[in-house]
Amino acid sequence: MTVNSPLLKASGINKQFSGVSVLENAFLQVEPGEIHALVGANGAGKSTLIKVITAAHQADSGQIMLEGEALNCRNPKQASEAGISAVYQEFSLISDLSVAENIFLGHSPKTSRNLIDWKEMQAKAQAILDTLESPIKPKAIVRYLSVAERQIVEIAKALSYESKVLIMDEPTSSLSEEDVQKLFKVMRSLSAKGMGIIYVSHRLEELPQIAHKISVYRDGRYITTLDIDDAPKSVIIEQMVGNSISVQAHQKRDVGPTFFEAKNLSSPGKFSNISFEVHEGEILGITGLAGAGRTELVRALFGADPLPAGELFLDGKSIKIKSPRQAKANGIGFISEDRKEEGLVLDHSIGDNINLTVLERIKRGLIIPQETENKLSNSMITDLHIKCNNRQQLAKNLSGGNQQKVVIAKWMATKPRLLIMDEPTRGIDVGAKSQIYGLLKTLSQEGVGIIMISSEIPEVLEQSDRVIVMAQGQITFCGDNENLSQDQILDYATSSTSFNAA
Template sequence: MKNLVEFKHITKRFPGVLALNDINLELKAGEVHVLIGENGAGKSTLMKILSGAYRQDEGELLIDGEAVKRNSPIISSSLGIGMIYQELNLIPELSIVKNIFLGSERKKGIFDDREGMYQEAEKYLQMLHLDIDPNTLVKDLGVGTQQMVEIAKAVSKHSKVLVLDEPTSSLTDSEIRELFSIIRMLKEQGVGMFYISHRLEELYEIGDRVTIMRDGAKVGTYRLDEIRMNEMIEKIAGRKIENLYPRNRIPHGECVLEVKNCSGVGFENVSLKVHAGEIAGLSGLVGAGRTELARAIFGIDGYHSGEILLEGKKVKKNSPREAARAGIGLLPEDRKVQGLALKKNIRENMVVSVLNSLFKNGIVDTKKERTVCGKYVEELQIATPTVEKLAGFLSGGTQQKVVIAKWLMADLKLFIFDEPTRGIDVGAKSEIYRLMDDLVHQGAAVLMISSDLPEVLGMSDRIYVMSQGRITGELDHQEADQKLVLRYAYNQGGQADEER
């Protein structure tokens, strides 16, 4: 098959950083070429050169065998390159049809051909097995459907190359299966795809070849039927990771968190306990009510019945400040929007939870801040040359560590981790897991919400499963397995009990 894209000796430098070093890579027609590597390995930088957002300092980019002398997002799109980013590039207040044709409206004379665009959008949606009115507003769609609209948008531009960046990070299992079926259909039509993901198990289902990157360099390109997952992990990290889930389980202490018959928006009659020295996993499908429960525990959202107790004392409703003072910290699912101030530096983000205790006289001592933050940078192995670096320029794994450092400073009793490793590379995942294990060894309690079943099974001492806002199962880690958790997640626990 012919090469749709060729990167020849691509090098890219930023001030003080060699982001890409002599990269040679190609994408063939009808191929899914997977790119993997730790955050900061260079995957996104390489794709931004393809999209025209960046220009290489050395080397050559060829599309359909022709060298691209000048590039920009507009030129790249005109050459048949479609980008589908993890942060979806849609306008929520506009309809599906307007999003699909935004910037490339079909015309009938001097006016927009609204009827023609509607019919064309309907055709693309049907092609992607979406039975939905193209006039539906994007804000009224689920995340999975929005992802499909992004693909429809790329298909409408007759893209011959698609870049999918973490496309399954917010999708349910059924939505992932639907996406994979669409990818296979596009492959049959000769579309080539670069596929970036940290979920290694799914790569074997959808990928043809994999290129592993590390520190801006290409480690190697392999056929996926020729490389084992353990070997891939070692090549990604540049070291052997003997145990991805480093749990050293200890006897549990006193009950730290007790949720008693709580009902609120998205959850109903929920009861659970988390003890000192314990990681309690909270599993379930997207939309099961897990995040809504976490937000209620932390006081962001209210609840209309039941009680939430910390060490036997009732936690005040609707007050994150009181929850933090009581000793509860929430590491939210969307760390970029809810966990960090991206335009503030690492130091400012870290100390925000302890300003009152750190500077009791009200005078900010920047030197003292740097000293305290430096300790956590070293302890958590945060990759940064300085604590003055803006949070928005950090990789996903490093951002997560900064959020953790913020709450470590506050000396908490309960840590709520909501999707702690979403979008994080395998090396950083291992470090986050080690930190969680250290926290419970120091006497803290951890409630971990995760859609990653291997993560739930590997890290949890006890697993609660939610479905449609209710707790449908409670399992000890010794009895839990993937099939059983899924049965409870689909509210089929009774059948599971009968079969055990």
């Protein structure tokens, strides 16, 4: 290590995807033995920065230094071998292999005949687990471990590379409070031995327990680094929000009676005890930080994922939704957050995509009348101002905003009573966003109830009549959109205490 050099320093990091800047002059510095929290709202650039540091992404420009030496890793394996490892929220373990096999996957100790040295691998795995004060046995099969135990195995994998820097991405999101404290004990032990830990978390209340410093990111830019003693939650939120985004006041409008209710919905590990209602003509905004359980909730509402517990009511009558077909039959439409994978058949025409949801309604026996099909798709193209050559143009050749309009069009064609829209403006330009907002207003004026999931807090504040904030799979706020601010929503989104203003 160069004298007085930090353990890790990433500076001047720039990264674009498809011409869109996601990191701009990013900076992060970690000292030996330091637990350094990395925080920011959704889209702040945290995940991209981590992937650049671990060489999962290559920066367009900038420099990463480890112990004063420049790093030029081309992939995560090279980064691990250099001393930088990551434990992600989604585990990368192979369930049917043993703990030891997972720890040394890809770099197992070998005998003189270049065969796996099973005895040495077991011994080394045991030594690492002893370092972590873990009772897990090297021969245990990962499938039978708890979530907390799998987390320890992931950390053991990182230690098998003799890591100098350990990145932990939302490591406590699925852990009980008891397991969180055990993890913190492990982190403090590693820190005391000189390891630098980059700790990414949305749980701001945890940071005073574990972090030494906090770096804040916003809109792909480094904002500031604070000592933990100078960073109460209110200060962190102020730095996360900043003054860069102006929010137009929501225009209050009259809505109709309640027609859809969800009561006590739960799905283990995803969300618990969720209850809310939707009124005719209402836009109900659901927001929260990554991993809050928003998408999991609405997928279960639509029958795309199982709903183990809870009740759904339509016009006061109990309904069962176990598949998207049943959801559609009850007048529910769903616009997925991933339009390319789940919302469109990209190699088919605009017309085919629009008519896909209503084939059963418009067909005559086994025949689909071409005139009816053309009339419907042409009408939607006109009404939604879809910019295209004609209805025969392939969906994959449209811009992102026009692709999104096609997805909306195909569900509008079903004449839904409730339309679920998951991140409806993600990845589209400002002009297309404005047009989507216009469609939301039109649909609500026609009496359609809309559930809009969005990571963009200003969007939620501008478009929603009522707001639900989720954190850790639970509702932490539900109430009218009156005098709400970005700061308040971020406070609820990083809270473990529920508040219902409805």
